[in-house]
Amino acid sequence: MSESNKKPLDWYENRANEIINNPDGSVTYVFDEPPIEGEEHPTSSTTISKEDMERALKNPAHLV
Known part of the structure; x- marks a missing residue:
């Protein structure tokens, strides 16, 4: 992801409908x-590495 698209962690926390803690320590x-049209419930996701x-x-x- 480019620097201009990066956001503070609370931006993700406040807007996500679901937060998934992955086994490798990353979070989706x-x-x-x-x-x-044609999609019943469209979603998007982003995964943040354990280090980040x-x-x-x-x-x-x-x-x-």
Whole structure:
């Protein structure tokens, strides 16, 4: 992801409809998306690595 698309961790926490803690220590955030013709419940997701999660938890200003 480019630097311009990165956001603080609380942005993901506040907007995600589902948060999945993965076995490798990464976290996946799932978001509802606007309806698309032919899709019943469109979603998108982003996964943040364990390393980025650790940095963001120590420093809330860290962008992930």
